[in-house]
Amino acid sequence: MDKKLNVIITDSDATMRNILKNYLKNIDGAELCAEFDSPQDCIDKAKNTPDCVLIIDLAAENALQTISLIHQSARQVRIIALSDLTTTSSIIRALRAGAIEYLTKPVTETAFCALIRGFVENDGDVSTNSCKVISTFSNKGGIGKTSIAVNTAVEIADMTKEKVALIDLNLQLGDVSTFLDLNPGFDIAYIAKNLDNMDDSELIQSLSQYKNSTLYVVADPINIEKSKEITSEQIDALIKRLKKIFSYIIIDVSTSIDAKSIKALDISDVILLVAVVNLPAVRNLQRCMNMFEKLGYSREKIKLVLNRYMENEEIKTSDIEDVVKQKVYWKIPNNYLTMMSAVNKGAPVSRINPDSNIAINYKEFASKLCDYLITSRLQNK
Ligand SMILES: Nc1ncnc2c1ncn2[C@@H]1O[C@H](COP(=O)(O)OP(=O)(O)O)[C@@H](O)[C@H]1O
Numbered sequence: 218m219d220k221k222l223n224v225i226i227t228d229s230d231a232t233m234r235n236i237l238k239n240y241l242k243n244i245d246g247a248e249l250c251a252e253f254d255s256p257q258d259c260i261d262k263a264k265n266t267p268d269c270v271l272i273i274d275l276a277a278e279n280a281l282q283t284i285s286l287i288h289q290s291a292r293q294v295r296i297i298a299l300s301d302l303t304t305t306s307s308i309i310r311a312l313r314a315g316a317i318e319y320l321t322k323p324v325t326e327t328a329f330c331a332l333i334r335g336f337v338e339n340d341g342d343v344s345t346n347s348c349k350v351i352s353t354f355s356n357k358g359g360i361g362k363t364s365i366a367v368n369t370a371v372e373i374a375d376m377t378k379e380k381v382a383l384i385d386l387n388l389q390l391g392d393v394s395t396f397l398d399l400n401p402g403f404d405i406a407y408i409a410k411n412l413d414n415m416d417d418s419e420l421i422q423s424l425s426q427y428k429n430s431t432l433y434v435v436a437d438p439i440n441i442e443k444s445k446e447i448t449s450e451q452i453d454a455l456i457k458r459l460k461k462i463f464s465y466i467i468i469d470v471s472t473s474i475d476a477k478s479i480k481a482l483d484i485s486d487v488i489l490l491v492a493v494v495n496l497p498a499v500r501n502l503q504r505c506m507n508m509f510e511k512l513g514y515s516r517e518k519i520k521l522v523l524n525r526y527m528e529n530e531e532i533k534t535s536d537i538e539d540v541v542k543q544k545v546y547w548k549i550p551n552n553y554l555t556m557m558s559a560v561n562k563g564a565p566v567s568r569i570n571p572d573s574n575i576a577i578n579y580k581e582f583a584s585k586l587c588d589y590l591i592t593s594r595l596q597n598k
């Protein structure tokens with residue numbers, strides 16, 4: 218193997234550095250590139266080293282800021298956080314900052330070698346692996362699928378400050394651009410067709426940035442005829458390409474199930490299955506669950522979201538859970554006025570009324586979802 222993985226170790230404890238260096242000697246395809254005793258010293262080295270894995274101890278005061286800084290400016294660096302702490306909050310903090318792995322001290326040789334060998338074998342496409350894909354789905358219109366895709370995407374971008382792509386896969390009459398008052402220069406038909414001729418920065422420029430945020434929209438085709446030209450292979454290639462650039466992708470999937478929607482649902486880490494609380498909707502949920510089962514999706518992948526939820530509904534949450542045999546993951550309150558105003562003004566609810574129950578609810582939802590996505594990736598190994 219000619220290409221080596223370059224490992225940088227940052228820990229104020231020299232004994233710990235020596236232990237890791239010794240473990241590293243037994244791993245083919247990886248070698249020590251540099252070692253530092255304080256986080257700020259490793260920044261330039263990590264950014265400028267190809268095929269780099271950075272191991273960084275969290276005990277130092279500015280370790281988390283260093284992780285975010287490196288992650289934001291050099292996404293190719295694979296960052297492993299090292300810590301004495303085993304608490305979920307500590308793990309989430311490190312992963313939110315941009316670490317993709319978390320090792321607890323004392324580090325065993327088995328755990329360390331398995332992790333580094335995994336990187337060696339993977340040959341480094343870390344950005345693809347760390348991107349999380351969320352779809353919103355309902356087999357009926359008017360339930361709130363687009364509202365949820367848009368508001369969740371905005372919240373994730375605001376909260377994480379990471380690059381978030383929002384794809385409107387309602388190829389005939391999508392609403393995402395309208396919900397965000399955007400006038401896209403290019404649409405998904407153009408982008409999908411020209412994907413191979415664009416480098417990453419051209420691709421980003423062809424998307425519609427929402428205000429000055431880190432959210433970028435892939436708009437639906439302006440011309441309905443053009444939507445017919447898009448193939449499911451193009452959708453697959455587009456999502457795979459975006460996964461290399463973005464940290465999160467949110468897809469507003471069409472209600473009609475075709476090869477393109479299935480591609481998007483297949484690639485998704487999580488499907489937000491949206492419903493409202495009434496009898497026809499519960500029946501529809503059942504149909505969707507059956508379809509997902511046929512598609513081979515795990516129950517874990519499906520997150521049931523009740524929209525326009527009101528307390529004291531005739532049908533209880535537990536009734537729905539009994540019928541579809543799936544726990545409700547989240548409930549979004551009914552707030553007609555704020556939602557109406559948001560749609561009419563082309564803005565997310567957080568910009569219309571940040572103190573409203575629905576804006577607060579979306580914030581909490583985005584936070585729960587992101588925490589789930591970053592921690593489940595570790596657990597699924
Ligand atoms: N939580 C909510 N409370 C009140 N109205 C809502 C809520 N969520 C969505 N709506 C409204 O429901 C309508 C349909 O929402 P939309 O997101 O376009 O649904 P879909 O994409 O499923 O067709 C919109 O007018 C929207 O403002």
Ligand SMILES: [Mg+2]
Pocket residue numbers: 359362363364387392
């Ligand atoms: Mg819609």
